[in-house]
Amino acid sequence: MLHVSDLHLTPTQHRKIAWVRSLADLEPDLVIDTGDNLAHREALPPLLHALGPLLESTPGAFVMGSNDYYAPRPKNPARYLWTRSGPRTRSKPNLPARELAAAMTSAGWADLTNRRDAVVVGGRRIAFAGVDDPHLGLDEFPAPAPEHDDGALLRLGVTHAPYTRVLDEMYADGADAIIAGHTHGGQLCVPFYGALVTNCDIDQRRAKGLHGWPGARPDTADGAASTWLHVSAGAGTSPYAPVRFACRPEATLITFTAR
Secondary structure (H helix, E strand, C coil): CCCHHHCCCCHHHHHHHHHHHHHHHHCCCCEEECCCCCCCCCCHHHHHHHHHHHHHHCCEEECCCHHHHCCCCCCCHHHHHCCCCCCCCCCCCCCCHHHHHHHHHHCCCEECCCCEEEEEECCEEEEEEECCCHHHCCCCCCCCCHHHHCCCCEEEEECCCCCHHHHHHHHHCCCCEEEECCCHHHCEEECCCEECCCCCCCCHHHCCEEEEECCCCCCCHHHCCCEEEEECCCCCCECCECCCECCCCCCCCCCCCCC
């Protein structure tokens, strides 16, 4: 068993871990992890300690992000201001993504890496369609699977990076809502304006929060042909740019209600 005293971390890192652990106090019915959990070769033990209360008590589902496969490299953070980001590929992964996935699945969380699955929450069946990280070009939208979708009260799409091609696939697939991360909400934002970049091809006004896709929010008259899209600003930063401005870290508690 891992004890917090065994983790050689700074006081700030301990506070962050305590905050993640405290999310279990919200008593969510379901956890959806949209990836970018690691970013360091030695991050798995403290990560599992942080997620421990949720892994032990709450059903969940997950996808992976680029920083679960590859450690970040030093670079000029301003490059995002003039370089349009698109899918990219790299060499062999150097982070313990497989070990992370094994720990999550052993806790009963559904692995949505280019696959479908279903989770029963409070006697209600929730169907999922997920993809591997589109930012690395690893996404392959899963084929229909009636054994997961039949009888589902809710159908959710899950992706790490909200690239428009993936959002379009999930919308066409009939998702009631799409859950994504990746953007850090812009990370360095302008007060009263918002994000300058998203690190993918989604527009800046959808860099975080709840919106409609592909059009307006579906609770409005002109949004009847749209689904819900929630993009989390997440709780982390790159190790080489550990700063947020006008964009607070977040974990989101979403309540789904019947129409």
